[in-house]
Amino acid sequence: MHEYSIVMSLMEQCESLAQQHQAQGIEQVELKIGILSGVEPALLAQAFETFKLETICHNAKLVMNIQPLVLQCRDCDQQSQVDERTIICPICTSNNTLVIDGEDMMLMQLVLDT
Amino acid sequence: MCKDCGCSITHDDVGHQHTHGDHHHGQLHSNPQLNDKKTLAVIHKILDKNDIEAQHNRDHFAAQHVTAYNLMSSPGSGKTTLLECLPEYLNHKFAVIEGDLETSRDADRLIAKGINAYQIQTGSACHLDAFMVHGALHHIDLNPIDICFVENVGNLVCPASYDVGTHKNIVLLSVPEGDDKIEKYPVMFRRADVVVITKSDLLPYFDFSIEEAKAQLQKLNPNVELFVVSVKNSDSMNAFAHWITKNLER
Numbered sequence: 099m100h101e102y103s104i105v106m107s108l109m110e111q112c113e114s115l116a117q118q119h120q121a122q123g124i125e126q127v128e129l130k131i132g133i134l135s136g137v138e139p140a141l142l143a144q145a146f147e148t149f150k151l152e153t154i155c156h157n158a159k160l161v162m163n164i165q166p167l168v169l170q171c172r173d174c175d176q177q178s179q180v181d182e183r184t185i186i187c188p189i190c191t192s193n194n195t196l197v198i199d200g201e202d203m204m205l206m207q208l209v210l211d212t
Numbered sequence: 213m214c215k216d217c218g219c220s221i222t223h224d225d226v227g228h229q230h231t232h233g234d235h236h237h238g239q240l241h242s243n244p245q246l247n248d249k250k251t252l253a254v255i256h257k258i259l260d261k262n263d264i265e266a267q268h269n270r271d272h273f274a275a276q277h278v279t280a281y282n283l284m285s286s287p288g289s290g291k292t293t294l295l296e297c298l299p300e301y302l303n304h305k306f307a308v309i310e311g312d313l314e315t316s317r318d319a320d321r322l323i324a325k326g327i328n329a330y331q332i333q334t335g336s337a338c339h340l341d342a343f344m345v346h347g348a349l350h351h352i353d354l355n356p357i358d359i360c361f362v363e364n365v366g367n368l369v370c371p372a373s374y375d376v377g378t379h380k381n382i383v384l385l386s387v388p389e390g391d392d393k394i395e396k397y398p399v400m401f402r403r404a405d406v407v408v409i410t411k412s413d414l415l416p417y418f419d420f421s422i423e424e425a426k427a428q429l430q431k432l433n434p435n436v437e438l439f440v441v442s443v444k445n446s447d448s449m450n451a452f453a454h455w456i457t458k459n460l461e462r
Contacts, residue, residue: 100339100370108258119252129258136373136399183398184431193434201402203259203373208252 101137104203105145109153111205116154121210124154128161128207132200134183139164167200262374265342269349269377276354279461280362282376284400285384286393287366290410290443292318294384295361296325297443301453304460306359309348311340318363328352339370342377358460368397379461380405387414391421394428401429406437406455413442 131139139162146160167180171187172194185195273280283291307328310319319331330351332344362378364371383404385393394401441448
């Protein structure tokens with residue numbers, strides 16, 4: 099249940115960005131959640147709805163884009179997208195891959211009320 | 213302000229605050245269809261602040277020539293016992309930062325063995341973060357030591373998301389827990405630099421398959437090193453202690 103502390107960090111970022119851009123409020127918060135980021139989207143959404151009330155995000159809608167793994171295979175040189183939590187290349191079954199995406203949780207975009 | 217599990221800890225109690233550069237620069241794009249709304253593209257990590265503090269901790273360790281290891285596992289898999297037994301096998305001096313919800317029992321156990329240990333009580337927080345470790349570092353003299361172990365809160369989920377500023381992640385999995393934990397908690401085992409299967413003296417009594425554990429790690433984290441250890445078997449302890457020594461930051 100570390101989703102609560104993640105939402106706290108997110109709110110802090112939103113507050114400071116809103117202030118920086120003289121926004122009156124935040125209408126939408128868009129996140130990218132990697133499937134190997136260690137965050138459960140449903141819990142994150144619940145935490146967001148709970149904590150937003152006392153912040154600048156109180157009217158904000160949360161949009162979460164779930165990011166599958168993106169693997170760059172060092173053997174067959176192909177890039178592929180994988181929905182399972184494995185780093186095995188679906189094309190040549192090598193595990194000599196580089197994870198390019200799907201391990202991070204990122205704030206991607208805010209829609210500000212100005 | 214912890215409303216539920218209490219993970220969100222305010223850090224006002226940290227002795228001093230460091231100001232770090234503001235990394236938050238976004239670009240404003242006006243949406244032509246809506247006059248009073250602006251879409252701001254940001255793209256930064258949600259745990260950005262923690263990551264900056266983690267790097268700060270790492271710099272602090274580096275300045276004192278200390279290598280830091282983050283020990284993670286479920287509760288009861290033998291983190292403290294492993295640390296209790298390590299002085300016998302390590303020529304380097306180490307200290308331990310302990311994280312638990314309540315009590316200083318683990319730190320007391322280590323101190324009783326002559327190991328310098330400092331206990332963080334997280335209240336109800338399920339993981340350590342870089343700020344908590346920073347706070348603890350003010351209570352540990354890094355000068356006489358070569359290694360600092362951070363024994364994280366026993367939990368295979370939450371600690372995986374937080375960089376605490378250590379150099380390497382050591383993840384323990386004890387034989388009674390079962391080999392399927394790797395598949396069940398992929399994020400934790402993906403983040404490991406080394407996996408230590410503990411309580412290996414119990415292998416004859418459990419259906420734990422080392423081969424299955426290896427096969428699961430191959431799918432998630434193929435370059436991870438694996439040790440099968442029992443504190444009652446000095447050869448296995450020597451092998452693991454050798455890994456610790458080999459991975460010291462120079």
